[in-house]
Amino acid sequence: MSPEMIRLLAGATGETLLMVAISAGLGTLFGLPLGVFLATSGRGELFAAPWANRALGVVVNATRSTPFIILVVAIIPFTRLIAGTSIGTNAAIVPLTVAATPFIARLIEGAIREVDQGLIEAARAFGATPLQIVLKVLIPEAMPGIVLGLTLAVVSLIGYSAMVGAVGGGGLGDLGIRYGYQRFMPEMMLAVVVVLIVLVQALQSLGDLLARRLNKRIRHA
Template identity: 75%
Template sequence: MLSPEIYALLFKALLDTLYMVAVSGLLGTALGLPLGVLLAVTGRGELLQNLAFNRVAGVLVNMTRSTPFIILVVAIIPFTRLIAGTSIGTAAAIVPLTVAAVPFIARIVEGAVREVDRGLIEAAQSMGATPFQIIRKVLLPEAMPAIALGLTLSVVSLIGYSAMVGAVGGGGLGDLGIRYGYQRFLPEVMLAVVVVLIVLVQIVQSTGDWIARRVNKRNLKS
């Protein structure tokens, strides 16, 4: 049975995790979504073909994505200190979480945009739509269900990453599980942390699935 003190710590750790995931998710989406669209439309034969940009951006995205998250956290400590003023704590953890989220979201968005029916693009072009009008009125609306599911997957991944930053003093549920569940040999605390993480992931996944259904034009028309 958990003590009132542990319940209080668990609640605070949950709030810290929600804060980290929410802020890094919003920042990652704000940066990753336009980057993903650019990767999709600057490829060979696409609306805004720019192979130099596409290749450089693609390499940078792949380099970040291929770096294990725990190594990324350590590798960008100087950058984290520059942005957050410290390399430990909840606020500092947002920096590597955002850096990890941006390329992940960018590739998801790129894939979703590339899946849009080419016939819709050609139809819009035949009516005189500009590339930016096609992006705004055709590509993004049609790709939105897949983007919503992709962002849901990104948030779920961020929840897991937020637990990992607890190993380097990032705060949140991961930090609580390590300090009390592992270092103080309190398995019930570790179990409680795992249960809270599972419930949190289930809520996020269910919400994301609901949003994807709501923005799916095919479902709305049927």
Template identity: 70%
Template sequence: MSPDLLLRIGSATLDTMYMVAIAGLVGSLIGLPIGIFLATSGKGELFPAPNVNRAVGLVVNATRSTPFIILVVAIIPLTRLITGTSIGTKAAIVPLTIATIPFVARLVEAAIRDVDKGLIEAARAMGATPMQIVFKVLLAESRPALTLALTMTIVSLIGYSAMVGAVGGGGLGDLGIRYGYQRFMPDVMLVVVVVLIVLVQLVQSAGDRMARRFDKRSRKT
């Protein structure tokens, strides 16, 4: 493999990491409060608003059920409006972020709903406000699950970033398609796959370690 191709692989890897980092950060910052709302706004919960809960849930479900490659094409006008282009690394961040938001929201909702209801009732009995319960009970107790949820989000984004290369999104996916597939260079495709696998393994290992650190049960054993 030529030095030029090695440089392209290195550059594509950095592009992929950039896309995943920005989309993961922005999508998580938006998806986290949505997930908290979904988990606490049902009938009889901390912030009861069942009608709004159902409406938000429908939007989240509709976005999640849309295949990612279709989502990328469907929001091209929005992507152009935000970034001024529909191709390249910056353009790819828009659909990646939109796909991340509902994904994170449902994972956060599941993590919060898994918190022992007895802790919530105990906090209420001690006079804690709903916001105090959210921050000091729900988020604090669900940190291991939230960490794993974020890890799963980043791993999924790595896969999505490769998929967006099919429509000129840049990164490793774009490199693999243009060189590995269109130019019949299986060695490039193999290297792209190996790099993606390494990235996923690194993210998963780091996420698992952080989750164990946050897990009170693992610290006691």
């Protein structure tokens, strides 16, 4: 591989990591409270609001069920409003965040629902408020599951970031399409695939390790 190809690959990898990091951070920022609310707002739960729970559930499910490439095109006006453009790395962060938020919310909801209900009842018996139960019981106990869920979300975002290359989103996907496909350079396409695999494997291993350590810490607490 020539020095020029290595330079292009390094630059595209940096763009992909930037897109994934920012969209994962924003998706967690929006998805964490949304997931907590979905897990605690059903009938008879901590923040009982069944109608709001159902309405948010419909919105979350609708967004999650929309194929990502269609979502990217459908929200182009919104992307232009936020990023000032519909192409490039900055623009790609918008649909990535929109796709990540409901996905992360459902993962966090599932992790919180796995927490033993006996712990919630015990906290209630000691006079803990609903917010205290969320912050001191639910989230700490669900943390290993939340970490695994966020790892899955980040891995998915890496795949999504490659898709936005089809619409000029930059990153490894854009590099693979422009050089590997349009310029008939199979070695570049292979290099892009290898880098994506390495990124996914590294992130998955890191997430698994962190989740195991958190799980051991909770058990020995």
